[in-house]
Amino acid sequence: MSTPSNVGDSQRGTHGVERLTERLREFADDREWHQFHTPKNLVMALMGEVGELAAEFQWLTPEQSSRVLDDPAAGARVLAEIGDVMIYLTRLADVLGVDLVTAATDKLAASAKRYPADEFRGSAMKAPSQT
Amino acid sequence: MSTPSNVGDSQRGTHGVERLTERLREFADDREWHQFHTPKNLVMALMGEVGELAAEFQWLTPEQSSRVLDDPAAGARVLAEIGDVMIYLTRLADVLGVDLVTAATDKLAASAKRYPADEFRGSAMKAPSQT
Amino acid sequence: MSTPSNVGDSQRGTHGVERLTERLREFADDREWHQFHTPKNLVMALMGEVGELAAEFQWLTPEQSSRVLDDPAAGARVLAEIGDVMIYLTRLADVLGVDLVTAATDKLAASAKRYPADEFRGSAMKAPSQT
Amino acid sequence: MSTPSNVGDSQRGTHGVERLTERLREFADDREWHQFHTPKNLVMALMGEVGELAAEFQWLTPEQSSRVLDDPAAGARVLAEIGDVMIYLTRLADVLGVDLVTAATDKLAASAKRYPADEFRGSAMKAPSQT
Numbered sequence: 001m002s003t004p005s006n007v008g009d010s011q012r013g014t015h016g017v018e019r020l021t022e023r024l025r026e027f028a029d030d031r032e033w034h035q036f037h038t039p040k041n042l043v044m045a046l047m048g049e050v051g052e053l054a055a056e057f058q059w060l061t062p063e064q065s066s067r068v069l070d071d072p073a074a075g076a077r078v079l080a081e082i083g084d085v086m087i088y089l090t091r092l093a094d095v096l097g098v099d100l101v102t103a104a105t106d107k108l109a110a111s112a113k114r115y116p117a118d119e120f121r122g123s124a125m126k127a128p129s130q131t
Numbered sequence: 132m133s134t135p136s137n138v139g140d141s142q143r144g145t146h147g148v149e150r151l152t153e154r155l156r157e158f159a160d161d162r163e164w165h166q167f168h169t170p171k172n173l174v175m176a177l178m179g180e181v182g183e184l185a186a187e188f189q190w191l192t193p194e195q196s197s198r199v200l201d202d203p204a205a206g207a208r209v210l211a212e213i214g215d216v217m218i219y220l221t222r223l224a225d226v227l228g229v230d231l232v233t234a235a236t237d238k239l240a241a242s243a244k245r246y247p248a249d250e251f252r253g254s255a256m257k258a259p260s261q262t
Numbered sequence: 263m264s265t266p267s268n269v270g271d272s273q274r275g276t277h278g279v280e281r282l283t284e285r286l287r288e289f290a291d292d293r294e295w296h297q298f299h300t301p302k303n304l305v306m307a308l309m310g311e312v313g314e315l316a317a318e319f320q321w322l323t324p325e326q327s328s329r330v331l332d333d334p335a336a337g338a339r340v341l342a343e344i345g346d347v348m349i350y351l352t353r354l355a356d357v358l359g360v361d362l363v364t365a366a367t368d369k370l371a372a373s374a375k376r377y378p379a380d381e382f383r384g385s386a387m388k389a390p391s392q393t
Numbered sequence: 394m395s396t397p398s399n400v401g402d403s404q405r406g407t408h409g410v411e412r413l414t415e416r417l418r419e420f421a422d423d424r425e426w427h428q429f430h431t432p433k434n435l436v437m438a439l440m441g442e443v444g445e446l447a448a449e450f451q452w453l454t455p456e457q458s459s460r461v462l463d464d465p466a467a468g469a470r471v472l473a474e475i476g477d478v479m480i481y482l483t484r485l486a487d488v489l490g491v492d493l494v495t496a497a498t499d500k501l502a503a504s505a506k507r508y509p510a511d512e513f514r515g516s517a518m519k520a521p522s523q524t
Contacts, residue, residue, distance in 0.1 A: 004230035006237070016147060020232050023239060030248040036255050036321045040188045040196035043181075044320035044433075046216075047440050050174075050181050051313010057171045058306035059298045059517035061455070065171035069227055079229060083238030085177075085220055086231050093213060096200055099135035100217050101151050106137070107214030108154060117161040124167050124452035167452045171306075175451035178309050182444010189437035190386035190429045193323070255321035266492035268499070278409055282494050285501060292510040298517050302450045302458035305443075308478075312436075312443050319433045327433035331489055344486060345500030347439075348493050351478055358462055360472060361397035362479050363413050368399070369476030370416060379423040386429050 005069060006079055017101060021094050024087060042092040049088055053081040136200060137210055148232060152225050155218060170227055177219040184212040267331060268341055279363060283356050286349060304354040311350055315343040398462060399472055410494060414487050417480060432489055439481040446474040 028034055056078050057065050069075040093100040159165055187209050188196050200206040224231040290296055318340050319327050331337040355362040421427055449471050450458050462468040486493040 004224075004233070005228045006230055006233050017232060020235055020239075023236070027239060027243065031246065031251050032253040033255075035253075038193040038196050039199060040191055040193055040437075041320055043185055043188050043196075044316045044437060044440075047181055047185055047437075048313045048317035048320055050178050051310045051316065054174055054178055054306045054313065055310035057174050058303055058310055060171055062169040062171055065169050065174075066226075068170060069229075078227070079234050080238050080241070082220070082224060082227075082229055082231070083234035083236075086235035087238060087242075089213070089216055089220065090235065093135070095197075096209070096213075097136045098200075098210060098213055099137055100213070101148060102135070102137050103210050103214035104151055104217035104221065105154070105214075107211055107218060108151075108158060110211070111218075112158065115162065120162050122163040122166075124164075172451055175302075175306060175309075175447045178306075179444045179448035179451060182441045182447065185437045185444065186441035189434055189441060266486075266495070267490045268492055268495050279494060282497055282501075285498070289501060289505065293508065293513050294515040295517075297515075300455040300458050301461060302453055302455055305447055305450050305458075309443055309447055312440050316436055316440055319436050322433055324431040324433055327431050327436075328488075330432060331491075340489070341491060341496050342500055342503070344482070344489075344491055344493070345496035345498075347482055348497035349500060349504075351475070351482065352497065355397070355475060357459075358471070358475075359398045360462075360475055361399055362475070363410060364397070364399050365472050365476035366413055366479035366483065367416070367476075369473050369480060370413075370420060372473070373480075374420065377424065382424050384425040384428075386426075 017090060020086075020090050024091050025094060028091070037091060037095055039092060039096055042088055042095065046085065046088040046092060049081060049084040053078070053085060056081060148221060151217075151221050155222050156225060159222070168222060168226055170223060173219055173223040173226065177216065177223060180212060180215040180219055184209070184216060187212060279352060282348075282352055286353050287356060290353070299353060299357055301354060301358055304350055304357065308347065308350040308354060311343060311346040315340070315347060318343060410483060413479075413483055417484050418487060421484070430484060430488055432485060435481055435485040435488065439478065439485060442474060442477040442481055446471070446478060449474060 028037055056068070056074060060068065068078055090100060092098075093103070159168055187199070187205060191199065199209055221231060223229075224234070290299055318330070318336060322330065330340055352362060354360075355365070421430055449461070449467060453461065461471055483493060485491075486496070
């Protein structure tokens with residue numbers, strides 16, 4: 001596993017999702033922003049940030065998109081947008097009382113059943129709807 | 132800090148973002164899906180999942196949105212969508228070589244400077260653009 | 263039917279979707295931007311603009327959202343974002359060879375069958391999935 | 394100008410945006426759905442539909458995205474999603490009292506000034522922020 005480009009080795013693991021969750025809570029407390037942070041509003045904020053992230057990638061070829069961090073200006077914008085998306089997703093999970101990593105792990109387990117490796121190898125086909 | 136509704140006390144902290152990152156990598160490896168997982172494609176997938184999450188909240192009042200997990204059917208859908216959003220965000224960070232929590236923590240530090248608590252207390256105003 | 267706030271009576275109807283489609287095509291031709299305007303890229307651009315529109319509404323109460331045009335600055339931003347969304351949607355329809363109003367009218371007919379007025383009056387419930 | 398693939402010649406132009414706007418208003422009236430159709434809620438619904446549209450394109454290459462209508466099943470889904478996006482955009486414009494085509498035409502005029510053809514020919518660069 002390679003070291004991410006935006007973190008020194010010494011930092012790795014020192015900031016978990018729980019610590020981030022607490023910091024975001026303090027940040028909102030200090031500014032009395034809880035009143036704005038309903039789940040519905042946070043989903044809209046999340047949408048806004050994902051939209052800004054999309055704008056960074058919209059005209060890039062697939063190959064260019066893989067090298068987006070090589071450009072210092074575009075790379076800094078992409079990092080900031082990914083940070084913003086993670087901020088609102090973490091905040092949304094917190095106000096709903098949801099553990100983010102558990103939600104993802106549970107969903108991954110469901111996807112593993114829905115998409116057996118042998119059946120979907122190399123295929124971008126969608127599995128039939130689960131109704 | 133209250134316990135999230137979707138995690139038992141014993142599980143808490145056992146699944147970090149790094150472990151999730153590794154599981155998602157294995158999941159993609161097993162299915163030979165790396166070819167589809169360019170940053171550009173993953174941003175689109177992220178957007179699709181955020182759109183599904185938005186659809187769960189679109190007609191709710193602010194108050195209803197705060198109680199969305201009380202309804203078993205809607206609650207399960209919201210948990211699954213939050214899981215999907217986290218899955219694609221984690222996968223995007225991985226293929227770009229970005230540490231997700233560090234990106235969020237760095238962005239939060241920038242926001243703390245941009246929005247001094249004393250100046251923005253109780254206000255939803257946007258700070259002037261940073262150009 | 264009341265007159266929209268951003269159009270004089272004399273203008274009404276002089277700009278149809280077809281005229282807009284042609285203007286957008288000329289605009290792209292003049293700048294040699296066809297190379298960027300694949301359906302996939304235009305969907306991402308559409309997402310980016312809808313995200314910017316969402317950002318204008320994210321912290322508003324339902325009531326404030328209904329009066330958003332009353333504020334000159336926010337109103338101008340909302341009008342510009344709606345314009346941008348329509349621009350990319352029209353352009354997407356054009357490169358795919360789709361008639362936008364017909365697509366909407368056809369979908370509306372399908373929704374009218376799926377949501378009989380007597381059954382769904384006053385209800386925000388979603389109809390069961392059409393599989 | 395080629396004929397769109399989803400419209401017969403005889404239909405062309407018979408359904409304008411104004412007629413669509415009226416039909417959508419009747420549709421909402423018949424179901425007493427006005428209560429749900431605040432601008433904020435409609436922006437979320439718009440986002441949900443754009444997310445579904447994005448999901449159709451997420452794993453496609455640029456070339457595949459240009460031929461998406463050639464596949465009957467995927468093509469029908471794309472047409473339906475484009476229809477849904479247009480439906481919510483038209484409805485949003487109506488509840489805000491905005492003329493959709495005028496908003497787009499005005500924004501295009503602003504973009505023409507911001508992106509002079511001679512300066513931005515063949516370039517996907519973003520113009521500097523207008524502050």
